[in-house]
Amino acid sequence: MELRQLHYFVKVAKKEHVTQAAEELHVAQSAVSRQIHQLEEELGVKLFVQKGRNLQLTPVGQLFLKRVEVILADLERSVIEIHEFLDPEKGEIRLGFPHSLGISLIPQVVAAFRKQHPNVKFRFKQGMYPTLIRDMIKGDIDLAFISPFPDEHEFVCGEVLLTEELYAILPPGHRFSEEESIKLRELEDETFVLFSEGYSLRPIVWEACQEAGFTPKIGFEGEETDTIRGLVAAGMGVSLLPEMALHYTGPLQPAKVRVTEPQVTRTIGLIRRTNEKLPLVAKVFHAFLLRYFQERIQESQ
Missing domain, CATH: 1.10.10.10 (Winged helix-like DNA-binding domain superfamily/Winged helix DNA-binding domain)
Incomplete structure (x- = not known):
């Protein structure tokens, strides 16, 4: 054979x-x-x-x-480990992440890491929550950013890196667009633009609306933060998005308003396979990420 x-x-x-x-x-x-x-x-x-x-x-x-x-x-892992043993600075990191983190967070952390390790290569794989878990268990990726962070899982483990606030996004000229903050209940009669089934932000928004005492009326669904943001900016409804998904400077922009009662957040974590050693270069990147986000949290306090 x-x-x-x-x-x-x-x-x-x-x-x-x-x-x-x-x-x-x-x-x-x-x-x-x-x-x-x-x-x-x-x-x-x-x-x-x-x-x-x-x-x-x-x-x-x-x-x-x-x-x-x-x-x-x-x-494949064995070949990578041999190459890393000969020269860890020329290894490859297989990194997974959801689309919402690919707009700004992933480019920022990778660029910061490559300033210190310029020869390290990356192989990226984007996916929804269940896809990232599956790819991690199968061994297709070494590390993955994931949201929300899984509390308990038999095959993966990791750390929460940060907790991020979600904001209401509204069409320009909306009656609440100039407010500093609103209660989520005030959007009860609005049409919502939500992520499709399987995307982790959908249940976060859904459960927040339920906590606020109403079931959101879904008018449109999308699979990317750019789509959600664009539909809202075009007046097709309202939505909730994390702040890092709102870093966009195009001509068509939704209004961004803080949400209270309840405050809506998501956890972002870093996962790896349980009871398995990371490849050397991935271990270096893992340690870098823990320091990077700890410093980020300290700076925000």
Whole structure:
């Protein structure tokens, strides 16, 4: 069994199509088909069955895929660890984060870190809360920013880095747009622009409205902070967003107003796999982040 066969197998399993897998692998379709056939012969089982124009994993193929992904992830980490051992300053950090942190926070911390470690590379992966947890458990990423921070989890652990306030954002000219603060209950009759199901900010806003005594009327849903902010600025409704998602200087801007009763916040944490050592370069970045946010908290006090 060759490593190349395993890589080809995983690619075909993901694409469910030999031609598409071959295109991404930059090899001939016949080469991929041959390697898959040889792998099946060596194992003595069928890994795929034809379903229309696509290929579908058999039950044993699904089991084999899970094992192969673990093997390849371990191998990739081993190669990274060897490179880091030879020169930690030339390692790679695999970092996950939600989209709302990619606007300003991630660029800031990465830029600050690279001033001290200019040769370190980053591989980024954005995702929703459940996706980041899944990718962490699978070993696809070494560290991940996540919000809200999971209180208890069998497979991941970490630290809360900061707690961030959410503000009401309102269309320009809204009757509350010039107020310093409002009670959330005052938005009861408004149409809300919320994140789609699966995004961590949605339940935070929903639960805050419930605490304020009403259920928000949802007019529009989006998947990015830019979309939410833009829809509100265009007069399509109101919403709540964290402050760092409001760092935008375009021509169309919503009004930003502090919310009281209740004050709405979210936790931002940093997670890693439980009972597993971080790669050396990721360990250095982890220590840097803890110092960075501790200093940030001290400066704000």
